[in-house]
Amino acid sequence: METENKMNLIPKPKKITYGFGEVDASKINWRYDDNIDERIKNAANRIRKSDENGIKVYVKAGKENCESYNLKITDNCIEIASNGIQGVFYGLQTLDQMLKSGHGKLKTCDVFDEPDLAVRGFYYDITRGRVPKVEHLKKVIDKLANFKINMLQLYVENAFEFKEYVGITRPENMLTAKEIQEIDTYCRERFIEFIPSLSTFGHLYDLLQSDRYKNLCEYENYEPKGLYWTEKMGHHTIDVSNPDSEKVIFSLIDQYAPLFKSNTFNICCDETFDLCKGKNKGLDEGEEYFKFVSKIIGHLRNKGKRVQMWADVALNYPQKIELIRNDIELLNWEYGEEPSEEKIKKISDKNVPQILCPGVSSWVGFIMDFNTAEKNISKMSMYAQKYNCLGMLNTAWGDFGGVSPWNGYVYGVALGAEKAWNVSETVPDSDFEDAVSSLVFGIQDWNVIPHMKRVSEVASNIWLNLVRTYSAIKAGNESKSLPEKALLYNIIDVCKDEILFMKKYCNDSSIEDIIAAIWGTKLAAEAFLRLSGEKDEHYFDELNEWFCLYERVWKKESKPSELFRIKDFLEGF
Secondary structure (H helix, E strand, O other), X not given: OEOOOOOOOOOOOOEEEEEEEEEEOOOEEEEEOOOOOHHHHHHHHHHOOEOOOOEEXXXXXXXXXXXXXXXXXXXXXXXXXXXXXXXXXXXXXXXXXXXXXXXXXXXXXXXXXXXXXXEEEEEEEOOOOOOEOHHHHHHHHHHHHHOOOOEEEEEEOOOEOOHHHEOOEOHHHOEOHHHHHHHHHHHHHOOOEEXXXXXXXXXXXXXXXXXXXXXXXXXXXXXXXXXHHHHHHHOOOEOOOOHHHHXXXXXXXXXXXXXXXXXXXXXXXXXXOOOXXXXXXXXXXXXXXXXXXXXXXXXXXXXXXXXXXXXOOHHHOHHHHHHOHHHEEEEEEOOOOOOOHHHHHHHHHOOOOEEEEOEOOHHHOOOOOHHHHHHHHHHHHHHHHHOOOOEEEEEEOOHHHOOOOHHHOHHHHHHHHHHHHOOXXXXXXXXXHHHHHHHOOOOOOOOOHHHHHHHHHHHOOHHHHHHHHHHHHHOOOOOOOOOOHHHHHHHHHHHHHHHHXXXXXXXXXXXXXXXXXXXXXXXXXXXXXHHOOOOOOOHHHHHHXXXXXXXXXXXXXXXXXXXXXXXXXHOOO
C-alpha cells in the first residue's frame, strides 16, 4: 500500500502517488463516454451536480466485467477510467471520499485500485429484534456502496408479509413485496447484488409455535420454558417427515423469490438443533437433513436459481456434501477470535464453492465486541484469499433482541469492507479509526471509536450473559455464576464517564444512539447487581428515562418490531 498523505478512505486504494498541486473540486463538470450506463451518471450526480464552471471530470468505462480503476487528478482535470462500469463506480466512490476528506480540495495524484476478493458482502439480520425501515435500509445501502461492498442479504424469518404469517406477525412489523422490490432496485443502482435469504428448515420459531402450524414442528406440543429470545435461538426445526412441511416451505420461497433480480437464493438451513430429536427420533440425522435440503434445492433449481446455504450442519457430514455439491455455494461461518481453518479446508478439499462469513459481534450487546470482531474478520479474510474462496460475507446478527443500533457495529461493517478489498493490509489502526469516525459519524475534530472500544473492553458480553442467565433462571435451570460485583461497578463507572464525555463534546444528534447504547450497557450491569441482591431505588426511574431516548433512536431506524421486549425484560429485575 503506497500512500504519502493521510486521507480518510475506506477501503484504501492499492496505490496512490501524490503530486505537488492542489485542485478546487467544489464544482465539477462531468464529461462521459458515449452510451455510458445511466447508473454511473446518477452516481456522479449524487456526489456533485454537474456545473459547467467546475473542473472537468472525464468518466470512461469499457464493457468488461471489471472492478479495477484508475483515478488521475491533475491541475486542470480529473479522469476516472476502467475496463468496466463497476470499476468506474468504485472510482467515483473514492473521489467522493476524497472530496469529503478534503472539503472539496484535492491533491493532484495518480490512483490505481482493485479488490482482493470478488465477493464483498454484508448480511443484515432483520428478523430478531429489529425490522428496519426502508429509509434506514437505503442509508445502509448507500454506505455499503461507498465502501465498495457488492452483495447484500437480509436475514428473514417472519419479517416479510408471507400469507403464512398473517395473524402471527403484525403487518406494521413486516417488509412488503413493494418495499423489497424498491430495495432491490436501489441496490442495483449502486452495483450491489441483493440476494434473498430465508430460513427454510431450522429457526422457524414463530411459525411453528403458532396454533396454525405447530403440527409441523419436530417437537410435538412444545412448551417454551426460557425467554423468547433464547427459545427463538434454540428452536424450532420443521418436521421433515410431514409432507405439508415442504408445501409450506415451497410456498414461502414462491412468494419471495420473484421479487429479486438475483438468480441466487440463500435457503439458510443452519442450526437444525431439533432435527431427529422429536417426532423423527431414531432416524439418521444426516440422511434426513440432506434429503430435505435436496428437495428445497431442487425446487429452486427448477426456477433457474443457484442456491446458497450455511455450512455448519453440512460440515458435520462431509461425505454427504457430494450429494449437493454441484448445486450450491456454502456460506462457511465462524465468529470467534481464532476461526477454524480446518472447516474451511474441509470444504475446499471437496472443491465446493464457499464464501467465508465472519461477524461484527453485534449480537453480544448494545455495542459490538470490537476485539473479537477485529481478529475474526481479519483472519477470515486471509483464509478467504488462501483457499481461493468466492469472497467474504460479513454478518450482523440480532440475537437476544437486536439491541445494538446500526452505529453500534458499523465499525465492523467498515472493517469487513476494508479487509475484503485489502486482505494483507495491517488494519485496524488509528488511521482506520479516524476514517470511520469521519466518514460514518461525520466527526472531524475527535475520534469516537476509542470511546466505544473502552466500553466494549469492560462490558463486551454483558447483555448476552444477562439474557442467558435470566433465561436459565426462568426455565428453572441452574444459573451461571454471576459476575463479580467489582466488575459490574467498573462497567457502570466506565459507562458514566463515556456518556458524560460524549454529551460534552457532541451537541448534535449524530451519536445519540451511541449514548443510548452505552447507557443501556450500564443498565445491564445494574440489572446484574439487582440479581445479586443489590437494589438501587433509582433503577426504574433511570430505566424509564433511558427508554425514552432509546425508543426515539430505535424508531429512527426501525419499525416497532420487538422493542417492547427489551423494556419488559429490564423491568423484570
